[in-house]
Amino acid sequence: MITVLEILVVILSLVLIGVVVAQKSKTQGMGAGFGGGAEDLFGSRARGMDAFLSKLTIILSILFAVLTLILGRLMNTY
Template identity: 85%
Template sequence: MITALEIIVVILALLIIGVVVAQKSKTQGMGAGFGGGAEDLFGSRARGMDALLSKLTIILSVAFTIFTLVLGRLLNTY
């Protein structure tokens, strides 16, 4: 059972990394000063996808936290 939980925690961690990397940056950064922010003017990215990725990040983070705490409890180490 501990091995299964460890595998689930690793998979959740990889999914969180993937979802966070897939999200659009909230700040423009240095690229906006050189014309890199023009894509926002024309709405090249759907808002629905950003909302979905944001909710998915929260869900995966909560699941990761719960599984990590359960795994820590089973191993008697916090």
């Protein structure tokens, strides 16, 4: 059981890294602080793939945290 959970946590962490890297950057670096990012600051909403990746990131991170806590409990280490 512990080995299966360890494998699931490793696979889930790799998928989570891939999803986070695939997301579009929400900031434009230092240039946004000097007047270059006003259109993103006011009223911009994530649509399509951005919204999907954002929700997937939240779901995967919660699942990762829960599996890690369960694995820690089974191994009697916190």
